Amino acid sequence: MIRKMYLAVMAMGLLSVSCSNDDDATPQIETSGLTLNLTGLEALGDDFVYEGWVIVDGAPVSTGRFSDVTFPQTFQVLSTQLAAATTFVLSIEPTVDPDPAPAETKVLAGDFSGTSASVNSNLVADFSTVAGTFILATPTDADDTNEESGVWFLDNASGSAVTGLNLPVLSDGWKYEGWAVINGTPISTGTFTDASMADDNAATSVFKGDTGNGPGYPGEDYLQNAPAGFTFPTDLRGTTIVVSVEPSPDNSAAPFTLKPLAQMVAADAAVHTSITMGDGPVQSLMGTVNR
Template sequence: MKTALLALLASVAVSTAQASQVQLGLELSGLEPMKGQHYEGWNIVDGAAQSTGRFSIGKDGGVYLVNAMGKSLKKVGQNGHASFSVDRSHLKATLFVLTIEPNSDTDMGPSDVHVMGGDYSRRQASLSVAHGSSIATDFAAAQGSFILAAPTGGMPNQGVWFLNPGNGQGSLSLPSLPDGWAYEGWIVNTENGGKFSTGVFKDATKADSDNAGPLAGPLKLNFPRVPGQDIVRTPVVLDDGIHAIVVTVEPYPDFDPAPYAIKILMAGVYANAPGMTPMMLNNISDTVPSGQAHLH
């Protein structure tokens, strides 16, 4: 009799706990695996941010619940579709925000790196990087060009610079970014996936984080004060028809050395492309991450 009563009480406790929770469903597209950092969802309830859970994207496309160290706990979804149990109070949420948090995160609040957000209407929210809670632009107006040049001492096909050679000014037109984000340029081998960062920058009219870069030639101080990079101290040449130039939007600070999923400008370098000749970048902002959130 006592055993049966205890079992009944345990069943009631489980049912009560389940009744106090609801499900948050996420349908996310465009997110990629990351190293050194993970995602965390937040519902804004009565003006306060309430975590909906930390997660990562696996190489298999799985969505994995993780702890603050970024360690996987269990699989909760696949291909951007996932479900999280949250307190019933989340039904009053007015806004959803997705952030990037560093592994070994000790801050219980959201970071400054807001990937996408959306306002709830009838417990559903369309999520966008353009939402005011996040990056606040869709990057559709981003544009620019680049040239091949190696001012630190090399052949023109051993460097790339976001420079207008006619006036010596920067050649990128990019929206201002909020705290938590920065731009980064990339040289990408389209055959083997090899990448060189050309530097991190907030202002496209000034030099980037590493000036001419660690692979610059002997004239290391002889470079234009705009974003770009020389790769003189490598055997790589950029006019071989297999390289592309890409501009991404990166978490700042960034704990993953690979390009982030927000890729906004790209162009291939055609074979035998001449130096000091502007080549236009294509806007690819229609590929940026987006999603839906719904409470039920």
């Protein structure tokens, strides 16, 4: 009996040593911190999130998703991948996303130099030379008494209408959108990609009049079906007209943070007269990423 107990104890000892050796042989996964310190980002709503990516050997590797836009934030990434990364990219992704690859809607990017990368939104477009002009008019109805209730991004200073917005071509995943900020609330004029053509809702806008779609440029007549708390027709004098850059698709009814053009309409502004726009409040987003 004593001999059997001794053999059993020896067997347990050998098993313990064997397990210990197996554990020691298991590769240890090492991670390192990637810290984002970004400025100007705004919350996206429930349907979309931001996702960071590092480019390793030409391929994107996710660094994590987030919806909180308070920074700095730190994410754990495989040390070998982080050390080999050449570029950081920030994209906007669906909250429920079956596609493991980055979406077309990329908002920030920058190359690593040593342990840090300076990132900006130039991959969306360079807005440093934008310019804009609009008029007040309501061409979608036959009433000449409410001309201050519509805004159209065209320039008629020469006597005939020409394109009123000088804007760069946007990268995939983005669109422009016009806004009239009425009593502090932005109301869309519609989305567009080409400022020399009518916007996407030219034929379907619920705000426009009933006699036509207006000129072949972005714009809106605020004549009927006003949102709750507003009365149409209205007076756009004293309001602010804005052109923003929006993710596409876009689940938010509010303007995105990129706003390259804006202009307050003077209280005595004349209708049918070109009004020059100024630089908007946010033409570029930026930040730093440290590994």
